Amino acid sequence: MEKLRIAFLGSGSMGGAIMSGLIDAGYPKELISATTKSEESAAAWREQGISALSVETTPDANALIAGDADLIVLGVKPKQIVDVLRELSGEVGKNAVLISLAAGIELATMASAIDNPNLIRTMPNTPALVGKAVTGIAPAASASQDAIDATVTLFEAVGTAIVVPEQKINALSAISGSGPAWIYYFIEQWEKIALEQGFSEEDAKKLVRGTFDGSIDLLAQSDEEPAELRRNVTSPGGTTERIIATFEESDLKAIFAKGLAAAVARAEELAGK
The missing domain is CATH 3.40.50.720 (NAD(P)-binding Rossmann-like Domain)
Structure with a gap:
């Protein structure tokens, strides 16, 4: 090229x-x-x-x-x-x-x-x-x-x-094309939670963005799948287990799937279908 x-x-x-x-x-x-x-x-x-x-x-x-x-x-x-x-x-x-x-x-x-x-x-x-x-x-x-x-x-x-x-391609558009917005929105809400707990804006950014950055690097350098890395952090009966349980109760996967379906439907609207 x-x-x-x-x-x-x-x-x-x-x-x-x-x-x-x-x-x-x-x-x-x-x-x-x-x-x-x-x-x-x-x-x-x-x-x-x-x-x-x-x-x-x-x-x-x-x-x-x-x-x-x-x-x-x-x-x-x-x-x-x-x-x-x-x-x-x-x-x-x-x-x-x-x-x-x-x-x-x-x-x-x-x-x-x-x-x-x-x-x-x-x-x-x-x-x-x-x-x-x-x-x-x-x-x-x-x-x-x-x-x-x-x-x-x-x-x-x-x-x-x-x-x-x-x-x-429409599903891919929702997953990776729009994917950065998924991630930035997640970080945005995560930092708001940190602020509500009394952390300064500077410290909230360090806590959330540093954790996100380090976790992605660990995933990239590890041979383990995300589910196994998550289990490594989730001690039975511990605080992290409660967080994951709350996400499961809210059916986070279904929320993601609903967002993807809405994006695909919009793409089809743009195509005139």
Whole structure:
């Protein structure tokens, strides 16, 4: 992928995270280009050495930037995907790989807007900013193996990637795409509990974030499964056992499953189902 030109059409939170991760990973800036909504954000990318145009000042920016790109990452909002693909129709190479970051927009919908075999749906997450993204990749049946391999390589530059059939991408989006929000929300509530127990904000952060960080590192370095590591902390008849029992009584698993189902339903709404 070293010589492939990559165009990011839309460089908001997700597209911008991946682009920043690529830059930090040492990918040549001269092979990266981008479009943005505002001229201010385009100027900010140009200051970092990225060729960037805004649709605010250049209405056909997407077609101009994507014209000679090998990989085209569609980072616009789901409702804009079809319009952007229509802009690109006839403007991009026949072997260009069109990679959507949009939740809910199906490959069939993409194919209805542009005649290109290399259509790929993806769902990364924001840890791309620190090189630890987890990305699901769902290629069209018509996509070449080279196109799939290039997409995997792109996202492995900012973390890990797995290839899945399209029917799994909405569930994956809820699990890993939205996953950071699950974790941050959990930490947010955990710190509130610490504050309510009289700890200072600084100490609450140390207690919660330090515990979370250390536990994740222990899990990463251990051969044991999470359930076994949890049991190692849960002495029979002890305080931790009471905490876990309370979670079980509240059916925390069912709450998580309900959240995932709501996310999948929303993705299907975005797809027009």
